[in-house]
Amino acid sequence: MPKAQNTLSNIHLHLHMESLSWILLATAIFVLIFKLLNYPHGSTKNLPPGPRPWPLIGNLNLIGPLPHHSLHNLSQTYGKLMYLKFGSFPVVIASSPDMAKLFLKTHDHIFASRPLTAAGKYTSYNYQDILFAPSTDHWKQGRKIYLNEVFSPKRLDSSEYIRVQETHDFLSCLHALSGDPIILKEHVLRTILCQISRTVLGRKYFSESKDKKESLTLEEFQEMLDEFSVLNAVFNLGDWIPWMGFMDLQGYVKRMKALSKRFDRLYEHVFNEHRARMKDEKEGFVARDVVDVLLKLAEDPNLEVKLNIDAVKGLTQDLIVGATDTTTTTIEWAMSELIKQPHLIKKATEELDRVIGKERWLQETDFTNLPFIDLILKETMRLHPPGVLLAPHLALEDCKVDRYDIVKGTIVFVNTWSIGRDSVVWDDVDSFRPERFLGSDIDVKGQHFELLPFSSGRRMCPGYRLGLKMMRSLLGNMLHGFNWKLPENMRCDDIKMEEVYGLSTKRKFPLVAVLEPRLPSHMYHSPSGTTI
Numbered sequence: 145m146p147k148a149q150n151t152l153s154n155i156h157l158h159l160h161m162e163s164l165s166w167i168l169l170a171t172a173i174f175v176l177i178f179k180l181l182n183y184p185h186g187s188t189k190n191l192p193p194g195p196r197p198w199p200l201i202g203n204l205n206l207i208g209p210l211p212h213h214s215l216h217n218l219s220q221t222y223g224k225l226m227y228l229k230f231g232s233f234p235v236v237i238a239s240s241p242d243m244a245k246l247f248l249k250t251h252d253h254i255f256a257s258r259p260l261t262a263a264g265k266y267t268s269y270n271y272q273d274i275l276f277a278p279s280t281d282h283w284k285q286g287r288k289i290y291l292n293e294v295f296s297p298k299r300l301d302s303s304e305y306i307r308v309q310e311t312h313d314f315l316s317c318l319h320a321l322s323g324d325p326i327i328l329k330e331h332v333l334r335t336i337l338c339q340i341s342r343t344v345l346g347r348k349y350f351s352e353s354k355d356k357k358e359s360l361t362l363e364e365f366q367e368m369l370d371e372f373s374v375l376n377a378v379f380n381l382g383d384w385i386p387w388m389g390f391m392d393l394q395g396y397v398k399r400m401k402a403l404s405k406r407f408d409r410l411y412e413h414v415f416n417e418h419r420a421r422m423k424d425e426k427e428g429f430v431a432r433d434v435v436d437v438l439l440k441l442a443e444d445p446n447l448e449v450k451l452n453i454d455a456v457k458g459l460t461q462d463l464i465v466g467a468t469d470t471t472t473t474t475i476e477w478a479m480s481e482l483i484k485q486p487h488l489i490k491k492a493t494e495e496l497d498r499v500i501g502k503e504r505w506l507q508e509t510d511f512t513n514l515p516f517i518d519l520i521l522k523e524t525m526r527l528h529p530p531g532v533l534l535a536p537h538l539a540l541e542d543c544k545v546d547r548y549d550i551v552k553g554t555i556v557f558v559n560t561w562s563i564g565r566d567s568v569v570w571d572d573v574d575s576f577r578p579e580r581f582l583g584s585d586i587d588v589k590g591q592h593f594e595l596l597p598f599s600s601g602r603r604m605c606p607g608y609r610l611g612l613k614m615m616r617s618l619l620g621n622m623l624h625g626f627n628w629k630l631p632e633n634m635r636c637d638d639i640k641m642e643e644v645y646g647l648s649t650k651r652k653f654p655l656v657a658v659l660e661p662r663l664p665s666h667m668y669h670s671p672s673g674t675t676i
């Protein structure tokens with residue numbers, strides 16, 4: 145072979161070898177990246193079963209607009225403990241009472257933290273609230289403050305008069321509207337907002353019509369709460385694929401920052417008013433509401449963890465957002481289920497007539513004598529728990545759960561919506577039958593893992609007693625005070641039961657009803673003289 149030709153084929157061979165090495169190198173890098181992205185699926189860990197994840201997005205492609213439904217369907221294939229990847233994060237889903245118990249009771253100390261999300265950072269004062277705070281000393285102290293200063297039986301008793309006044313105003317408003325179709329949730333939300341604002345902030349701080357002088361209208365406040373609910377439940381890409389976060393492709397972070405500014409303006413106004421009273425009254429100052437208590441605590445040098453002003457805002461905000469959507473949504477679901485089954489309303493009103501009579505309204509001391517109202521609420525929260533996936537929990541350490549390895553940093557969701565439809569636990573799962581709880585000791589206080597609307601363990605809802613009081617009283621009195629009908633052109637089958645996912649999972653189509661008074665007319669006179 146001539147020398148020149150020899151050299152040429154050497155070059156060819158060299159080039160061929162070189163491209164081969166490039167191909168091999170590229171393949172090796174691809175495999176490595178794929179393995180890294182899918183870690184720990186490829187590791188020696190014994191992970192719960194789950195679908196194979198895609199690079200980059202993991203299993204996010206399997207999650208639809210109602211994530212609890214998507215996860216429920218997946219659990220029918222992969223089982224009650226399921227492993228997925230959301231972007232680059234390992235996620236496990238518990239879909240049965242025994243699995244929920246392992247995370248919320250047996251290993252509660254390991255799973256009581258929260259992942260750091262953009263919502264917690266931008267809408268909740270950089271996690272200086274309680275709901276989004278990881279398991280830190282700030283969070284522990286905040287829960288203690290709540291339990292002693294807001295939710296103790298004594299504190300709840302001292303704010304009862306507010307709930308009574310606002311409930312009477314609510315009933316009076318409904319009476320004035322009797323005969324006309326009403327959008328129920330608007331009235332319930334307004335009442336809950338009035339109750340919680342007066343208890344926490346001292347007064348309402350919003351006006352119900354545009355011409356009154358308040359920094360905020362009711363409409364704007366409701367809009368802010370809706371936006372909070374949406375932004376705190378969205379699948380924000382930057383949370384799951386952190387390197388994409390800076391692009392904010394969905395625009396959620398921008399909205400979070402804007403919302404936070406609106407809430408902050410409200411708190412600044414509220415706090416300035418409270419500080420002014422504190423200054424005026426000096427030694428004679430006595431705390432009248434939760435903000436007073438928190439601002440006083442912020443001055444306390446002996447507090448274990450210093451409470452700065454952002455933390456006071458975070459703690460204040462959790463009470464407002466924690467109380468409003470959850471209770472309003474539950475009452476709306478309850479009435480939607482009841483109105484489809486008039487015999488249940490009849491049963492409830494028979495009990496009310498027997499226990500309360502027609503000459504007074506239901507009070508908080510009557511609750512123990514009205515078991516059917518409680519059965520209705522339990523059955524509502526079985527089928528329509530507001531927090532369908534609870535809030536996300538985070539593994540602080542590696543842990544073995546039901547023979548599977550759950551690695552540190554795994555995010556845990558408990559699918560309470562799925563548990564409420566578990567046919568191993570419940571008969572006739574899709575039917576709304578409050579009587580199913582007759583003679584059963586299952587309650588909603590975190591001891592029975594088949595019914596977890598308020599969760600259980602260290603992260604259990606601290607406001608559940610207040611939530612129950614507000615719901616029992618409003619629902620009971622709504623049934624006591626009125627006959628419930630559908631607008632003329634509607635039949636029971638027209639009531640759609642579709643959902644919209646959010647911090648609380650709400651009805652897609654608001655319930656519209658027509659009310660007719662059941663009690664003598666003098667009963668509806670509101671003591672505070674509120675008109676609509």
Ligand code: HEM
Pocket residue numbers: 274275276287462463464466467468470471474529530531534535536597598599600602603604605606607608610611612
């Ligand atoms: C129907 C009424 C309510 C329901 C169904 C409900 C449900 C829940 C759920 C599921 C959680 C998350 C638990 C977890 O992560 O495991 C939670 C947490 C929380 N709830 Fe409620 N809630 C209700 C009413 C209230 C009320 C009335 C308040 C306050 C006034 C409140 C304040 C909070 C707070 C501050 C947290 C955060 C607790 C923490 O992360 O440590 N909730 N709630």
